[in-house]
Amino acid sequence: MSHYHRRTKIVATVGPASSSPEMIANLLDEGVNVFRLNFSHGSAESHRKQTEIIRSVAKNKNRNAAILGDLQGPKIRIGDLVKDTVELINDSEIILTIDDNKPNSETCISVGYKALPKFVTKGDVLLLDDGLMRLEVMQVDESDVTCKVISGGTLKPRKGLNRLGGGLSAPTITAKDEEDLKLAIELELDYLAVSFPSCAADLKPVRDALNQANIKTGIVSKIERAEAVASEDTLRALIEASDGVMVARGDLGVEIGDPQLIGVQKKIIRFARLANKPVITATQMMESMISSPVPTRAEVFDVANAVLDGTDAVMLSAETATGNFPAQVVRAMAATCLGAEQHPDVKITKRAVEETFYGIDTCIAMSAIYAANHLYNIGAIICLTESGSTALLMSRLESHLPIYALSRHRVTCRKMALYRGVKSIFYDVTEHGHDVYRSALETVAAAGQLVSGQRVVITCGDISGSGGQTNLVKILQWRGSEEEL
Numbered sequence: 001m002s003h004y005h006r007r008t009k010i011v012a013t014v015g016p017a018s019s020s021p022e023m024i025a026n027l028l029d030e031g032v033n034v035f036r037l038n039f040s041h042g043s044a045e046s047h048r049k050q051t052e053i054i055r056s057v058a059k060n061k062n063r064n065a066a067i068l069g070d071l072q073g074p075k076i077r078i079g080d081l082v083k084d085t086v087e088l089i090n091d092s093e094i095i096l097t098i099d100d101n102k103p104n105s106e107t108c109i110s111v112g113y114k115a116l117p118k119f120v121t122k123g124d125v126l127l128l129d130d131g132l133m134r135l136e137v138m139q140v141d142e143s144d145v146t147c148k149v150i151s152g153g154t155l156k157p158r159k160g161l162n163r164l165g166g167g168l169s170a171p172t173i174t175a176k177d178e179e180d181l182k183l184a185i186e187l188e189l190d191y192l193a194v195s196f197p198s199c200a201a202d203l204k205p206v207r208d209a210l211n212q213a214n215i216k217t218g219i220v221s222k223i224e225r226a227e228a229v230a231s232e233d234t235l236r237a238l239i240e241a242s243d244g245v246m247v248a249r250g251d252l253g254v255e256i257g258d259p260q261l262i263g264v265q266k267k268i269i270r271f272a273r274l275a276n277k278p279v280i281t282a283t284q285m286m287e288s289m290i291s292s293p294v295p296t297r298a299e300v301f302d303v304a305n306a307v308l309d310g311t312d313a314v315m316l317s318a319e320t321a322t323g324n325f326p327a328q329v330v331r332a333m334a335a336t337c338l339g340a341e342q343h344p345d346v347k348i349t350k351r352a353v354e355e356t357f358y359g360i361d362t363c364i365a366m367s368a369i370y371a372a373n374h375l376y377n378i379g380a381i382i383c384l385t386e387s388g389s390t391a392l393l394m395s396r397l398e399s400h401l402p403i404y405a406l407s408r409h410r411v412t413c414r415k416m417a418l419y420r421g422v423k424s425i426f427y428d429v430t431e432h433g434h435d436v437y438r439s440a441l442e443t444v445a446a447a448g449q450l451v452s453g454q455r456v457v458i459t460c461g462d463i464s465g466s467g468g469q470t471n472l473v474k475i476l477q478w479r480g481s482e483e484e485l
């Protein structure tokens with residue numbers, strides 16, 4: 001009965017194509033673990049309603065799905081255009097202006113970001129619409145930036161503007177973000193993504209607000225600015241100050257260039273795992289499935305590559321928010337993850353062999369994975385966890401075995417939905433008295449995991465239920481529910 005489970009988690013952005021209870025149910029059935037609400041789109045009321053729908057559908061299905069809110073952040077966008085679309089012709093000249101009194105035309109486009117002329121200089125390359133169009137800065141004066149079109153195309157209103165190499169800075173938390181932060185706290189979202197932080201200090205307003213509200217929402221830092229990856233120390237400190245990170249390839253790719261992004265993705269994932277933080281790989285993973293029922297082979301390999309890099313989760317954006325095939329893309333992604341996870345490199349860990357552990361819980365978590373990976377006839381790893389930290393530590397090491405994380409806190413169960421290889425089950429340890437091990441094994445067996453005779457590695461604290469730290473690892477044999485242990 002023991003079967004292989006997908007370890008890599010799937011984050012799906014909810015939008016007009018996926019907002020109904022029926023579609024949320026479909027997406028859960030196809031394997032979505034985390035739903036993303038993008039605060040760049042939709043009203044507070046729509047996000048409130050969506051949160052309610054996701055929670056009630058997940059509850060009916062007895063699924064621990066997390067919700068991730070994604071702040072808009074200081075994304076620099078062009079303003080409205082003189083027409084629905086404007087053609088940018090190669091080698092022609094256009095002006096980006098911050099002067100609100102200047103009339104828009106096909107060659108004069110307004111930009112709300114007032115610091116633009118201060119931050120760009122002659123020779124800079126500016127990218128529009130996630131890099132689809134390219135401009136070179138020819139001349140800068142007080143309110144106008146005159147550019148030559150290097151690579152033209154059809155421009156739509158309110159598209160993003162980036163500078164190659166980064167450096168277009170604005171405060172990380174905008175007035176809109178402050179409102180959305182309040183909403184995230186009101187809704188007690190499981191995770192909140194902060195857009196465009198350039199260093200650890202940028203997270204402080206969000207961290208302070210969450211602490212003040214005394215809620216467990218985890219901060220996910222979106223790595224999408226050249227500055228955040230310019231130095232390894234900055235990147236490490238940013239990851240350390242976060243509860244998780246996202247490789248936000250849409251903006252990061254246009255700032256540093258796709259050829260650089262290949263190595264940077266691997267580095268961010270490696271640093272996150274070493275810092276014991278979960279990591280999401282995002283954007284254009286199966287982009288063609290917005291309008292096609294099957295992914296391209298290149299997309300399948302891009303998703304697989306992120307899995308082999310060690311990502312906890314892969315993310316879908318417009319594919320599920322506005323695409324024509326939301327359920328099919330989740331199915332294709334799930335199948336791809338399962339395929340990639342067959343690679344021997346991600347089944348056994350080589351990490352930590354020469355590391356010194358400073359915490360007892362870290363040592364227990366690492367020992368449990370090593371024991372499980374090397375023990376004959378083992379069916380599962382089980383951890384009893386209050387905050388989920390043991391499950392997170394365990395999932396930083398590669399294994400082919402499922403980590404069953406049993407917690408009596410609903411919020412812990414939901415947050416663990418993001419961790420690679422972890423299956424969370426709601427289980428109130430305080431109701432099981434002296435028979436905790438047996439009931440824990442029965443719980444996992446009921447989930448369909450264990451075959452009689454298989455061994456199980458289980459970790460817990462000696463005073464489970466009081467929040468005491470994990471200090472015990474035990475190996476037990478499952479002999480079926482009718483017999484004695």
Ligand SMILES: Nc1ncnc2c1ncn2[C@@H]1O[C@H](COP(=O)(O)OP(=O)(O)OP(=O)(O)O)[C@@H](O)[C@H]1O
Nearest residue numbers: 013014015016038040041042072075317318321322
């Ligand atoms: N809630 C929503 N309502 C309407 N459209 C949405 C919604 N969420 C996403 N979309 C659409 O899906 C596209 C891709 O989704 P995504 O979340 O990546 O948006 P984005 O604006 O590119 O992201 P970001 O805000 O991170 O820059 C968006 O450009 C938008 O057109």
Ligand SMILES: CC(=O)C(=O)O
Nearest residue numbers: 248249250251282283
């Ligand atoms: C997700 C996002 O914001 C990006 O990829 O840029």
Ligand SMILES: [K+]
Nearest residue numbers: 040070071072
């Ligand atoms: K956003």
Ligand SMILES: [Mg+2]
Nearest residue numbers: 224248250251
């Ligand atoms: Mg972005």
